[in-house]
Amino acid sequence: MDTRSKKSKAFKFWLCFFIGINIVGLSIMAGLTIATQFYAERLHWDFKETQSFKDNIAAKFHTLASYIAHDSNMEDAAENKEYSDPYLVELEDEGENLIYYAKNPKNQKVITNTEIDSILDTKASISLPEGYDFYIYYNGEKFTGQKDGKPLDIYRDREYKNSLLSPYLESPPSYTEQLGYDIQGCQILLIVKKDIVGNPYAYSSLYNLQKRNNLLKWMIIAAIIVFTVGLGLLVLSIIKRKYIKEFEHMLGKMLGTIFFELKMPVLLIGSLIILITAQQLFQMSFRYAVLFAVASFWFLYIVWIDFGTNGMGVFTNTIVNALIQSYKAFEKKRPFQKALLMRFYTFVGLEILLMLLAVIFFLIAGAKGFLFILFTIVIITLAVYLFYRYVRRYTNTIDDIGKIIDQTDRIRQGDTTTKLQLSPDADLFVLAENLNTIQEGIAEAVERSVKSERMKVELITNVSHDLKTPLTSIISYVDLLKKEDMLPDHVKDYIRILAQKSERLKTLIQDIFDLSKAVSGEMEFEKKALDLGKLIEQTLADLDDPIAQSQLKFKINIPDDPVPIISDGNKLYRVFLNLFQNTLKYSLKGTRVYVDLVTNDKKAIVTIKNIANYEMNFSEEEIIERFVRGDKARSTEGSGLGLAIAQSFTRACGGDFNIKIDGDLFKVMLTFDIKSDKIIEKDEMK
């Protein structure tokens, strides 16, 4: 199902709902109105039961009665049916709908439109002619009647009692007084046709009354049908309320685009009308009340949908906000610094303009009164709102700057997972996004390098293991060879060389292994508080013999007070051992070697200076990073990794390692953080 048909479906079902509610509401109104009328006029499904019929019959009886009771001019009228007395036109006009018969035995007056005298043959009952089902008969004393073959109780019927018939229903003396004549002993009969038909020659009142009654009947039926249809639609829409909801959502969205300034008067007027309606509901005419109720329902419905969909957005979607938004969109295309400047100028300009307007309106208000005061208030409100928006935006940007500073700090500390989330609307959004991208790049690079380092370490571990195993055999068998006595001297010399080189290979492998572990950060460190001065002294003491044998003079300057640092003693020993061994190896004979330990508040600096016994034709970086040894010939013992190990161990121990070459002066500087005595004491306690 594509969206369009879904939309139209939603609309259709909502239309069902809309029409259903309207019909049900209005039909309730219409139905009630008709019903009231129906009741008021004693309308009845059966026409011959209605009040209008009974009144009509009563009037006709009254005409006949008064006609027959009076004496004058009766003969002529009776004889000449063609020209009936104007009195009787009323009866004649009914045509075949009505058969009447009246006889006054006192003056022998008979008046009828039928030849059939026989209907009055017997006193007891009246046989109705074919096609007639109603009669009302006064036999001189009493009323009898019949309808649809059932006798009528005229004396108890409310309508007959209230109609013109009422005087005749009472006992003789009282009604003669009222009427002025006496119909006692008279026979009066009225017969009404079963199916009342129209009289083409005259106006039949009975026929027209029946027509009106039928019309009302059909109206009620139609109202019921319409009501049923409406109810059906309503039920259908309730069943399919999913679509209704959808349409309501669409409607809400659409309503959301309307500015609050436009809605506000509608809301005010609407609420006012509802209030008045609610107050006056019972004093209003019924149909207006229902109309108002239905209208109020739709008004509340629209308001409800608007607030339900847009929430507080109803209030914020104002023309002012829309203008600010479009200004923002305009601003976004500008470079950052221009945009900020432009915003400032626009803000100041607008504020000045509004203030001027406010002053002008206020001055006019002095003369013209209330409306202009209202304008002034509106303008001042606008100016304050603008100021609030500007300040809020400004504060937000400052907040964002703070967040970005924090974020850069986090990135610097190696946090590569926490992302900076700024609102896409923010001034610094682009900056934040760029920062996030950079952070991702860093995370990726770090991950890649960590992975490759780990692989390198693994490789080196495996390689060094694989190298050590054959080397074990070499060393073992060289050793066995050494024990052979019978070998010639030159062979013993070869063996000596083999032994020497295999030993060197052994150190080399171990050094590569250590270095790679230190560089990749895989090395385990046992850091604890120690005295740097003492460590240097111990190392020098450890090298006492070689130092004594060398033709070098070591000038050592270490403070008497302990120099506390936190580090791994074994690793630092290795550092200084390497450095001093280098010094012993590469210093010019007869020169002095300076070992100084200087401290300031926070740092301990060790410098080792010596004069090289060769030309140092390389840079500071080269000597560490390459596989270089002091002299490029690489003839002496050692792996050539001494400085590299010293540097990486120092760094891993938390120190700084620098080399300076100045002509023949070779200078190594190590820097460590001094930890206060208290920390050391605490550590020792542990």
Next chain:
Amino acid sequence: MQTPCILVVDDDREIVKAISINLRNEGYRVIEAYDGMQALEAISSQDIHLILLDIMMPKLDGLSATMKIRQEKNIPIIILSAKSEDSDKILGLSMGADDYVTKPFNPMELMARVKSQLRRYMTLGDVNMKEKNNKIIRTGRLAFDTETRTLTADGNPVRLTATETRIVELLIKNMGRVFPAEEIYERVWGEVAYSVENTVMVHIRRIREKIEINPREPEYLKVVWGIGYKIEKI
């Protein structure tokens, strides 16, 4: 006393052969095995006094073999491994090995360690049972008699000078504690210490040469760099 029988286990046959030659030259009986399973079979069928065991071997590795052997026997085990990390050594020793030698090793040193372990296992084992007084302080292969003030290593007396004896006495009586050079000097020489690191270190080195199998990698008399000196409790 019977000739001690040593089991050499390594998947590298040449290494086994070289070690065997050295051991036979020293007069020991040697049984060779090339993986952990063979080693376990040899142990169950023969009377063995010491095992030299490689770690990385097919079928059953050295550490698992050590654990299995330790469930039944108290034979000294020296692990031979190319793994030189401290953590590897600690793991091996905690599994029940008595010593840990990293490859490539010096054959002379290996022989010395074999001798040391054998002497402790075959002779000192009984001696230990006999002397039950508190006058003797022991750590690993060292024993110091506080009454006679003599030190023995693997049961052999160590000849120490008077100063050396005093240093050893101080350190071994406070085994595990680290002494700064100044304190050692003041307590041994009885003088105010000033710039004594060299003096103390010289003595320490000499003692090491007398008591350690490999003085370059001391096991007992250790320098705690940047703090002082101690004798390790083993």
